[in-house]
Amino acid sequence: MIDDDEQFxxxxxxxxxxxxxxxxxxxxxxxxxxxxxxxxxxxxxxLSGNSxxxxxxxxQFVHSPIFVSELPDDFAVEAARLLHNYLAxxxxxxxxxxxxxxxxxxxxxxxxDQQTIWETTIWSPKIAELFGDPPVVFxxxxxxxxxxxxxxxxxxxxxxxSITNQPGGTxxxxxxxxxxxxxxxxxDGWKAKGREFIESCRDGTIDIVDVIAVYxxxxxxxxxxxxxQIEDSNRIEILEYRYKAMEWGHYLDVESMVTQFxxxxxxxxxxxxxxxxxxxxxFGTRGWRLFTQDEAGEWVVGERDPGWPSLAAGPR
Numbered sequence: 492m493i494d495d496d497e498q499f500x501x502x503x504x505x506x507x508x509x510x511x512x513x514x515x516x517x518x519x520x521x522x523x524x525x526x527x528x529x530x531x532x533x534x535x536x537x538l539s540g541n542s543x544x545x546x547x548x549x550x551q552f553v554h555s556p557i558f559v560s561e562l563p564d565d566f567a568v569e570a571a572r573l574l575h576n577y578l579a580x581x582x583x584x585x586x587x588x589x590x591x592x593x594x595x596x597x598x599x600x601x602x603x604d605q606q607t608i609w610e611t612t613i614w615s616p617k618i619a620e621l622f623g624d625p626p627v628v629f630x631x632x633x634x635x636x637x638x639x640x641x642x643x644x645x646x647x648x649x650x651x652x653s654i655t656n657q658p659g660g661t662x663x664x665x666x667x668x669x670x671x672x673x674x675x676x677x678x679d680g681w682k683a684k685g686r687e688f689i690e691s692c693r694d695g696t697i698d699i700v701d702v703i704a705v706y707x708x709x710x711x712x713x714x715x716x717x718x719x720q721i722e723d724s725n726r727i728e729i730l731e732y733r734y735k736a737m738e739w740g741h742y743l744d745v746e747s748m749v750t751q752f753x754x755x756x757x758x759x760x761x762x763x764x765x766x767x768x769x770x771x772x773x774f775g776t777r778g779w780r781l782f783t784q785d786e787a788g789e790w791v792v793g794e795r796d797p798g799w800p801s802l803a804a805g806p807r
Contacts (some may be wrong), residue, residue, distance in 0.1 A: 505746075513800060516732065519732045519735070520728040521725070521728040521729045521730070522732055524721065524725065524728070525767050528721070530591070531588070531648075534584040537580045537583060537584075538577075538583070541579075541684060542703065544577075545570070546700070546704075546707075549570060549699075553667065554666075555666065556664065558649050559648055559666065563649060567647065570645050571645060574637070574643070574645065574699070575642055578634035581631065584710070589610075590678065590715055591721065594734070595724050596608070596609030617716060621709045625687050626705055628684040628685045629685040629697075630703070630705075631685075632681050632685035635680055636678050640678045640680070641674065642669065644670070646669055646670075646696070647666070647667070649664060649666050651663070651665075652666050667700070668699055668700055669699060670696065672695075672697055673693060734777045738776060741770055741771035741774050745767045745771055745805075776801060776802070778787070
């Protein structure tokens with residue numbers, strides 16, 4: 492759809508208001524937090540997508556009754572590719588999180604020190620809590636191994652075991668995807684806990700499916716914790732931007748429905764217009780109230796922000 496301003500070269504009252512609203516939103520201190528949240532979401536979705544892909548791929552064998560001899564020839568190569576992508580996205584999410592927290596809490600421990608006070612007092616203890624046990628440390632180190640040394644070789648196997656451990660008892664088939672531990676120990680980049688985990692499996696194999704499942708669960712928990720840390724760091728400015736942007740967005744939703752009406756469009760779009768109006772009414776107008784501090788230092792909702800006047804009840 493060509494906007495009136497672009498088509499005729501002059502500014503309509505609606506065009507002026509749109510420019511003013513967008514400029515107001517872009518100037519808000521909470522605007523940058525929206526960008527950070529979006530960066531976090533993108534990195535998290537990449538990790539989640541890679542996690543789902545490798546789990547689905549390996550699950551075709553691990554959770555099926557087929558024998559290892561029935562796997563396609565490229566199964567192991569595809570598994571290695573997906574593991575590489577998964578490990579790379581672990582580092583990407585961690586780097587995005589580190590970039591954000593160093594901007595929000597920039598104070599360094601010492602002049603010239605890369606680490607911040609928040610990083611050493613809040614971030615690192617949480618990392619140790621969720622990612623400090625040997626299997627998880629191993630997987631994080633495996634990322635460095637695969638990026639800087641070699642892509643690990645994965646092997647598939649089908650084994651049989653007794654359920655009751657008694658002669659003549661029922662047996663069950665088990666499919667596994669694993670990494671041979673001995674081949675990993677030639678690299679000298681393992682942290683103590685990662686090497687400890689490898690050596691504990693030296694006489695067998697490392698079940699990569701279980702390790703990925705553990706890490707993915709911890710990563711989701713850490714992501715939620717870190718997101719909440721950002722929310723709590725500057726809640727007033729974050730909410731001001733969020734509420735104003737949402738209020739403006741609901742108004743534009745209604746506006747866009749109306750501008751699509753043509754000779755035959757009104758009846759078609761009427762239900763969608765009603766839904767858009769209901770969403771706007773349910774949200775209300777919280778975005779144009781100022782947050783101020785009272786004498787006790789408590790934040791309270793104050794008067795209407797003069798830079799954000801109330802929007803029209805209906806579309807133009």
